[in-house]
Amino acid sequence: MPDNLMENLNSEQLKAVLHKDGPLLIVAGAGTGKTHAITQKIGYMIEQGWAEPEEILALTFTEKAAAEMEERVDRLLPMGYVDLWISTFHGFAEKILKAHGLDIGLPTQFKLINEFEQWRLIQKNLDLFDLNYYKPAGNPTKFIEALIRHFSRLKDENITPDDYLTYTSKLHSDLEKSSIDKLKVKSKKLKVGHELTALEKLKLQLKVENVTDDMLGQEVLRLAEVAKAYQIYQQLLLNEGMMDFGDLINYCLKLFKERPLLLAKHQEQFKYIVVDEFQDTNWSQYELVKLLAAKRRNLIVVGDDDQSIYRFRGASMSNILQFKNDYPDAEQVVLTENYRSKQNILDLSYEFIKLNNPNRLEWQLSGAKIMQAEKKASVKTKAKTKEIVTLNKQLKSNQNDQGTIELIAADTFEDEVRLVIDKISEIKNSDKDLSWGDFSILVRANDTAGEFCSELDKRNISFQFLASRGLYVKPIIMDVVAYLKLLDDYHESRAMYRVLNLPFLKFTYEELVNFNYVSNKKACSLFETLRRADHEQYAEETRKKIFRILTLISNHSKMAREKRVSEVVIAFMNESGYLKHIMGLPGREQQENLSYLNQFMKRLADFEQATAEKTVKLFLEELDMEIMAGEEGALSPDLEIGPDTVKIMTVHASKGLEFKYVFVVSMVDKRFPAIGRKDAIEIPNSLVKEVLPEGDSHLEEERRLFYVAMTRAKTGLFFSWAKDYGGARGKKPSLFLVELGLVDKQVVKGTVKKELDEENFVSAKKEAKEQKEIFNLPKHFSYSQLAAFQNCPYQYRFAHILKIPIRGKGVFSFGKTMHSTLQKTFELLRERRESHKLPWMRY
Numbered sequence: 001m002p003d004n005l006m007e008n009l010n011s012e013q014l015k016a017v018l019h020k021d022g023p024l025l026i027v028a029g030a031g032t033g034k035t036h037a038i039t040q041k042i043g044y045m046i047e048q049g050w051a052e053p054e055e056i057l058a059l060t061f062t063e064k065a066a067a068e069m070e071e072r073v074d075r076l077l078p079m080g081y082v083d084l085w086i087s088t089f090h091g092f093a094e095k096i097l098k099a100h101g102l103d104i105g106l107p108t109q110f111k112l113i114n115e116f117e118q119w120r121l122i123q124k125n126l127d128l129f130d131l132n133y134y135k136p137a138g139n140p141t142k143f144i145e146a147l148i149r150h151f152s153r154l155k156d157e158n159i160t161p162d163d164y165l166t167y168t169s170k171l172h173s174d175l176e177k178s179s180i181d182k183l184k185v186k187s188k189k190l191k192v193g194h195e196l197t198a199l200e201k202l203k204l205q206l207k208v209e210n211v212t213d214d215m216l217g218q219e220v221l222r223l224a225e226v227a228k229a230y231q232i233y234q235q236l237l238l239n240e241g242m243m244d245f246g247d248l249i250n251y252c253l254k255l256f257k258e259r260p261l262l263l264a265k266h267q268e269q270f271k272y273i274v275v276d277e278f279q280d281t282n283w284s285q286y287e288l289v290k291l292l293a294a295k296r297r298n299l300i301v302v303g304d305d306d307q308s309i310y311r312f313r314g315a316s317m318s319n320i321l322q323f324k325n326d327y328p329d330a331e332q333v334v335l336t337e338n339y340r341s342k343q344n345i346l347d348l349s350y351e352f353i354k355l356n357n358p359n360r361l362e363w364q365l366s367g368a369k370i371m372q373a374e375k376k377a378s379v380k381t382k383a384k385t386k387e388i389v390t391l392n393k394q395l396k397s398n399q400n401d402q403g404t405i406e407l408i409a410a411d412t413f414e415d416e417v418r419l420v421i422d423k424i425s426e427i428k429n430s431d432k433d434l435s436w437g438d439f440s441i442l443v444r445a446n447d448t449a450g451e452f453c454s455e456l457d458k459r460n461i462s463f464q465f466l467a468s469r470g471l472y473v474k475p476i477i478m479d480v481v482a483y484l485k486l487l488d489d490y491h492e493s494r495a496m497y498r499v500l501n502l503p504f505l506k507f508t509y510e511e512l513v514n515f516n517y518v519s520n521k522k523a524c525s526l527f528e529t530l531r532r533a534d535h536e537q538y539a540e541e542t543r544k545k546i547f548r549i550l551t552l553i554s555n556h557s558k559m560a561r562e563k564r565v566s567e568v569v570i571a572f573m574n575e576s577g578y579l580k581h582i583m584g585l586p587g588r589e590q591q592e593n594l595s596y597l598n599q600f601m602k603r604l605a606d607f608e609q610a611t612a613e614k615t616v617k618l619f620l621e622e623l624d625m626e627i628m629a630g631e632e633g634a635l636s637p638d639l640e641i642g643p644d645t646v647k648i649m650t651v652h653a654s655k656g657l658e659f660k661y662v663f664v665v666s667m668v669d670k671r672f673p674a675i676g677r678k679d680a681i682e683i684p685n686s687l688v689k690e691v692l693p694e695g696d697s698h699l700e701e702e703r704r705l706f707y708v709a710m711t712r713a714k715t716g717l718f719f720s721w722a723k724d725y726g727g728a729r730g731k732k733p734s735l736f737l738v739e740l741g742l743v744d745k746q747v748v749k750g751t752v753k754k755e756l757d758e759e760n761f762v763s764a765k766k767e768a769k770e771q772k773e774i775f776n777l778p779k780h781f782s783y784s785q786l787a788a789f790q791n792c793p794y795q796y797r798f799a800h801i802l803k804i805p806i807r808g809k810g811v812f813s814f815g816k817t818m819h820s821t822l823q824k825t826f827e828l829l830r831e832r833r834e835s836h837k838l839p840w841m842r843y
Contacts, residue, residue: 023330030711031340043076054083060276093248146680155246156282156314161231174199278303342403408720416722438660466649471633491525504581560616662713668731673702
């Protein structure tokens with residue numbers, strides 16, 4: 001047994017690694033070394049000869065998680081293992097469909113579309129949707145987002161248009177057969193064993209007394225309209241050679257169910273199937289892995305029901321609760337040794353999450369059995385009921401000392417913000433070994449973060465706000481888009497005014513006011529005003545600045561008609577002085593702007609790859625439509641790069657991360673827990689395949705989210721709330737603070753000074769000046785990175801740390817093409833090897 005495959009495994013992790021045959025449930029609590037156990041297990045299975053690398057399928061939910069798992073496994077194995085099937089669910093399904101989609105009549109070169117592209121497809125074909133109930137009175141596209149969300153939820157449950165239409169047809173049939181007076185659907189009037197009709201179930205779901213025939217008839221027509229819209233949408237996708245993400249899983253299921261030979265081949269290939277974050281799977285994904293694992297039953301699922309927080313994305317927590325019912329003989333391993341948090345933080349978190357009983361795995365596999373046993377047992381046997389316990393999820397820290405748990409209470413939100421930042425500064429200053437990256441502020445929603453960002457900025461404390469949306473409203477991107485609009489239409493005065501305000505163009509406030517005055521007086525655009533500058537009494541310096549900006553616009557306008565939009569943007573950034581301006585900004589501000597610019601360049605690259613005409617005009621048309629659809633531009637902040645900063649993020653974004661000190665802020669009623677919002681268009685209960693839990697499912701999900709927030713903390717866990725967040729009414733502390741018993745144990749009380757005193761302000765400025773920019777280096781270096789550093793360290797910094805956009809060169813394009821060609825060649829060879837089992841290719 002190689003030492004590196006058994007490195008640092010505790011007894012439960014070792015038990016999971018050594019398990020060989022049959023289903024396995026690994027219940028992995030927060031901070032228990034889940035990824036380490038999974039990767040060691042995959043490596044061990046290969047090393048022991050239980051399976052070849054290509055005979056193990058490992059599925060997870062994000063590309064980052066899949067890449068990390070593959071990297072870890074690769075480090076464990078000898079050189080030459082390249083056939084690892086480690087991917088996301090969608091990546092796996094896409095690969096299968098591109099190889100075998102033709103077997104069920106699907107194009108193998110389909111285009112995978114995102115949510116905006118779904119919106120655009122429906123918007124372009126709105127006339128095909130014969131809408132009556134959902135016909136908007138104003139904006140004809142307002143309902144599209146709700147429809148897309150509904151279609152996505154249907155696909156999570158593997159409900160096809162035919163299923164939906166059959167259901168609505170049955171409703172029509174039931175409605176015709178029965179008058180409303182005969183529908184006795186109150187449970188007390190139902191006979192034992194009576195099976196409800198589809199119409200009776202629908203009436204129960206409406207939860208309205210005295211439903212009339214007209215009401216019920218209108219509801220049936222509404223559902224029929226939605227079902228027909230779903231059918232039209234799916235046909236549009238097929239006609240256009242497109243698929244959305246939900247299609248990938250469901251078409252893969254369809255392929256395996258309708259083509260048993262293909263299913264048998266893949267069942268034969270995959271001797272082991274590993275599913276990470278199993279609590280986040282939806283119904284369709286679980287069906288897919290059950291189908292693939294049916295022959296050997298070597299299905300290994302890893303998850304924690306207490307960390308199931310993605311119900312809004314379609315995750316079905318019932319999957320992990322049902323696993324033992326589907327596989328009663330499954331071995332069960334519970335990872336409880338925690339390598340992250342102090343014991344008192346773990347104990348508080350555990351006592352809190354137990355409030356979700358009985359809808360927890362621990363209770364269902366332990367508590368329920370104890371209760372049943374106690375009902376039957378005598379006093380004598382009750383003492384032995386502990387033997388019945390099969391699952392204990394209470395986490396045990398591998399550290400002996402206790403952590404800090406505090407509640408920060410304030411009168412106003414402004415005071416709360418200051419107290420939180422005061423506490424962060426106090427802790428940081430008390431320990432020279434701490435960095436700003438050891439602190440995180442967690443918010444329930446992004447709109448809470450702004451005040452904390454402002455306060456940190458005021459005190460010159462480096463921070464990073466890790467929002468997932470909002471690229472298009474970042475000032476640098478708004479500047480670039482304004483300039484592009486100017487190239488498309490000179491007379492776009494709002495865009496012109498924004499461009500003239502750019503600091504590096506050095507127009508004074510008085511000059512801008514004068515330009516506006518002349519523009520209004522002569523009823524012409526700002527551009528025309530500048531073009532006629534020779535007729536006005538402007539100073540020579542002003543004329544030079546006007547000439548410079550007009551020359552830029554003229555040159556780039558020609559480019560915009562002939563070149564790719566990305567080339568135009570790079571030319572603007574370089575020739576205008578904007579890039580030079582960014583490079584002169586302080587470290588955090590510089591890094592943020594370059595990050596936003598890089599992400600915008602990736603958005604342009606996606607646009608250019610998807611369209612034949614790559615012009616500025618066409619991109620602006622697409623961008624306008626995207627914004628009209630409610631998109632703000634995806635943000636992908638990278639925690640691994642950038643200077644040492646306090647991290648501000650939502651609790652959802654913090655999943656999988658850890659920090660020494662965690663501050664969960666704005667803990668007030670109706671913010672955390674948030675108000676429950678149902679889908680605008682709900683799925684009829686009769687069509688839902690997931691086993692729905694009893695009780696308040698929204699509150700339980702919010703509890704799980706709060707549990708995730710608490711278990712991010714290593715050493716210190718802080719909660720904060722205030723009485724006044726503006727508005728007429730004061731706020732009450734969160735229900736969760738009451739449940740924790742913390743409301744009456746306020747460690748930090750009172751208000752704070754409204755302004756920083758001079759001494760503290762000077763101290764903050766001094767600390768900011770002394771603070772060094774520390775950038776995290778990548779774990780691996782490519783040849784080109786090493787060559788760049790050897791040639792010029794500054795070149796390496798610009799290209800690979802700051803990632804400044806540059807124009808592509810032919811030699812790089814050729815290199816990428818060759819790399820891509822070789823990759824495709826090896827993938828083809830691998831597929832042929834799997835099909836024909838050529839022995840000479842195993843080495």
